[in-house]
Amino acid sequence: MARVIIVGMGAMGSVYAALMQDAGHEVHGVCHWPEHVAAIRRGGLRVHGFSGDRTVQLASVATDTQGLPVADLVIIATKAGDVEAAADSARHLVGPRTVVQGIQNGLGSPERIAATLGRERLAVGVVGGFGASCPEPGTVHHNGMEMIRFASYAELPAADLARGSAVWQSAGFRVQMFENVDQMVWEKFIMNVTFSGTSCLTGLTIGEIMQQEAAWSVAQGCAEEAVAVAQAKGITLDVGDPVEHIRALGSRIPDARPSMLLDALAHRPGEVDAINGAVVTEGRTHGVPTPVNDTVSNLVRARERTYSNHGHGA
Structure with missing residues (x-):
């Protein structure tokens, strides 16, 4: 199983974390919402709705990346305006075989992540038919899950792109890989x-x-x-x-x-x-x-x- 670090564990990132942890991966979450972090530490992370109803204990959850180890997969799931700070905080999490996946709405985020972490390990992801919200700290409602799509930003080898995507597939996500990122x-x-x-x-x-x-x-x-x-x-x-x-x-x-x-x-x-x-x-x-x-x-x-x-x- 993979060591996964999710930087930006809001509603969507929490869905990713819960399903991946439930599938047996070692998932560490980073979230700037202290009440969410405290609630997860206290009672676990509950995700309910489209993907079922589960409460999981993550490997760790914190408000920053300090002390976290190098990961197999780093998912940057922050809002678009926060990707530069998130990428900078993830520098020490990226090793020679780490796959970095940026998943943001809109345009421009992959370029900002690549400027900090480099092009070589970066995949770009988009989600379709999704929806999630945090009705209260420690709890996420999951509205839908159609597909996750991934493409190499520039230089990530196809085998590594597939290796990162396999983590999602093992957690129940439907994944499609693209060659044309635009x-x-x-x-x-x-x-x-x-x-x-x-x-x-x-x-x-x-x-x-x-x-x-x-x-x-x-x-x-x-x-x-x-x-x-x-x-x-x-x-x-x-x-x-x-x-x-x-x-x-x-x-x-x-x-x-x-x-x-x-x-x-x-x-x-x-x-x-x-x-x-x-x-x-x-x-x-x-x-x-x-x-x-x-x-x-x-x-x-x-x-x-x-x-x-x-x-x-x-």
């Missing part, structure tokens, strides 16, 4: 762009956004702009009609609340710059107008400036 990232990215900002601003679930004409018109506008940017960049989206593909995926997790909404409800900054804001940035670079994403991004930023505190983090 295609893999953008096929998930268009889903994030569609629902993230719209849900943050309206408070609606994915299913409610698709049901309400006014909300869906904004969400669809975000999606269509992202698809246009992908086309301008020469990125293949092998999903058929992209908007229908997004609706089909959304229909599988209608009750899910995207992480940007959960961040807003907790009064902590979200990932708008890596998601809707990234469409605007890429659109400017490639001459593609993105007025819907520009408006959504600015409204989310305006909302975030009203927060009096930053809540808890992963």
Whole structure:
């Protein structure tokens, strides 16, 4: 079995940790939310919902990486804005055979991880049909689990990519490996762009956004702009009609609340710059107008400036 260290054990990272520990791996979790860490130490980590109901004792859980050993697999599961600090804290965890996997929403995170930990050991992961939330410290609700996709960022050998992916498969995750990392990232990215900002601003679930004409018109506008940017960049989206593909995926997790909404409800900054804001940035670079994403991004930023505190983090 593998030694796994998960840096960024919020809702999603906690799901990964619980299922991997339950499968027999040695899992160490790192989380900046002290109450979550204390609750897990006291009573174990409970994950319930789509993947069943289990309470597991991790090998360790702490608020930092001090004292942790070199790992077989390091999963950086923080928010996009925290990846540089997370990667820096993981330097001593990476050995010559360690596989590093970055799993973030949006664009730009793999580049920032590679700048700190190097390109040679890095895989990029995206999750689809997922959803999770922390209703209270030590407990995570798991809404769905469609697929984890991985690709080498640049130079990770195929055998090592497969070795890292095998840990996930052993824990019950469905895994697909890609050769084209840009295609893999953008096929998930268009889903994030569609629902993230719209849900943050309206408070609606994915299913409610698709049901309400006014909300869906904004969400669809975000999606269509992202698809246009992908086309301008020469990125293949092998999903058929992209908007229908997004609706089909959304229909599988209608009750899910995207992480940007959960961040807003907790009064902590979200990932708008890596998601809707990234469409605007890429659109400017490639001459593609993105007025819907520009408006959504600015409204989310305006909302975030009203927060009096930053809540808890992963």
